[in-house]
Amino acid sequence: MKKIAIKAENISKQYRLGEVGTGTISHDLNRFWSKIRGKEDPYLKIGEANDRTSKGSSDYVWSLRDINFEIEQGDAVGIIGRNGAGKSTLLKLLSKVTKPTTGSFKVNGRIASLLEVGTGFNPEMTGRENIYLNGAILGMRRAEITRKFDEIVDFSGVERYIDTPVKRYSSGMYVRLAFAVAAHLESEILIVDEVLAVGDAEFQKKCLGKMGDVSKGEGRTVLFVTHNMASVKSLCNKGIFLENGSKKFEGDIAQAVSLYLGGDVSGLHKKTFNSLEKEGVFKLNSISLQSKGLNENEPLFENVKIDLLTDIDFIVNDVENYHITYHLYNDIGEALFSFCDSSNNLLKKGNNRLCCIFPENFFQSGNYSLALFVIKDKKKSVFSEKDIITFTVVDGGRELGVYMGREPGYIKPKFEWLNLSAL
Missing domain, CATH: 3.40.50.300 (P-loop containing nucleotide triphosphate hydrolases)
Structure with a gap:
């Protein structure tokens, strides 16, 4: 053991905002009187959470x-x-x-x-x-x-x-x-x-x-x-x-x-958007990752196929000049690779439900995030959003006798191997 x-x-630590000190003489007297009576410091009850981005009503904050x-x-x-x-x-x-x-x-x-x-x-x-x-x-x-x-x-x-x-x-x-x-x-x-x-x-x-x-x-x-x-x-x-x-x-x-980094250890891998759009070009409805037979609240396993679904409405007429690109990042913010819908005429005006399929055993277990780009004419980005969705891939288990722990790296591509001496 x-x-x-x-x-x-x-453990708690309270600070008073503004000038250095514990406050006015009346504050000190109130503290002293409470201490004599064996009661709690009265100013411990009025402090606010230490949110530096918002203006509070109390002079006391809990660091x-x-x-x-x-x-x-x-x-x-x-x-x-x-x-x-x-x-x-x-x-x-x-x-x-x-x-x-x-x-x-x-x-x-x-x-x-x-x-x-x-x-x-x-x-x-x-x-x-x-x-x-x-x-x-x-x-x-x-x-x-x-x-x-x-x-x-x-x-x-x-x-x-x-x-x-x-x-x-x-x-x-x-x-x-x-x-x-x-x-x-x-x-x-x-x-x-x-x-x-x-x-x-x-x-x-x-x-x-x-x-x-x-x-x-x-x-x-x-x-x-x-x-x-x-x-x-x-x-x-x-x-x-x-x-x-x-x-x-x-x-x-x-x-x-x-x-x-904004991830979610619970396994929820769907994000819905109400007002994410490029005026006159597109409106993004949702992005989700899922595996067949599992709902969106269940974790993604490394040894099954993972579908990346992008629900997007294109408003522009020349939609053939646009395509979708994603950048994949690991849990420390390093870019791993990019991928896109490079097929001609895949997008159409109106609603598009795009599906990109990651093969089984492609990801190592870990936490990932995606950045979304909408590209025009294969060179101009008309929209980009980093960390648009985060997801977690968990260990799916391996056959008995094969498992040696998590291998290094973040992805596990399968390459073609040949024995040239046997040909």
Whole structure:
């Protein structure tokens, strides 16, 4: 049985909008009077969800609300969500930069945090001095830090500047040294916010490799916040998806990423449109993916044929000059390929119900999205819509003795093979 590294119980964090402070004197007196009587803070009842896109009526917002989760020792957990979802707030609470409004954490082990460029660094001190300062803050003995010192400097790649005050470092040099310190000192839990985006591509790759080693090789726990879904899927085995301060999903990282990218783990693969049209050209009614014998609420299996149905009305007279093109994307937003109705005279004026058939065992299990294009004269796009529909393909099972797990890649084309020596 694995040991619990972090347990969050009813974690909430409330902030007051506007000027810094808790509010007026009357607010403070009300809080004080409620505390004397043993009652709840009255302003905990009036906060609103942290939706940055809408204007609310309250001066108080919940950056996080009733967050509960358990993270086991050795897990690599990706915390994902859109801007303002509460990711950085959660990490700051875990790192004890700020206190939760309600709830508590139970943490087994020391935490090393890298929340923003230069966290915990004294700009007037040299890189060498800051390594020892950070190590002391994390509870390391000087002998421990000295033992790791050369390894930290080598990893950071800033050896030439190690005796220079860090205020003269670039932001990339700052984050190089800060990550090297956090990753190499002997803490049981490593927390990394989106600071790796400051580093160059070579250093980002190096950092991801080190975090993988920390989690898989050394058995330490890693919490990773990023908007790079390729990185989070390659590094993490579990995910927590936050939205407007609430936890929407906790579990397998692939499902968490699917929800973040707008997918649906329930299996619904039909989208109806009421007003999606290009005036005078077409009106799109619906797009759906389905398999024979299954309804639209059931998942799509990899080992059966999948039909892509496009219901579209063409209004224009010269409809023969138009065609439909789709681009297929994987769950991290990479374009896999494009396909179109290249047959002449396939489209006609009025209603068209187009069916594109994907053969069985074409897709690997995973999450996908489609972009739709309406093309005129084979060169001009008159309409385009990315992520017009998302869908999930699940493992259909394989014959006993053949299954070896999910193969790499996203599609499984069947090519023709010949043995020329037998001909």
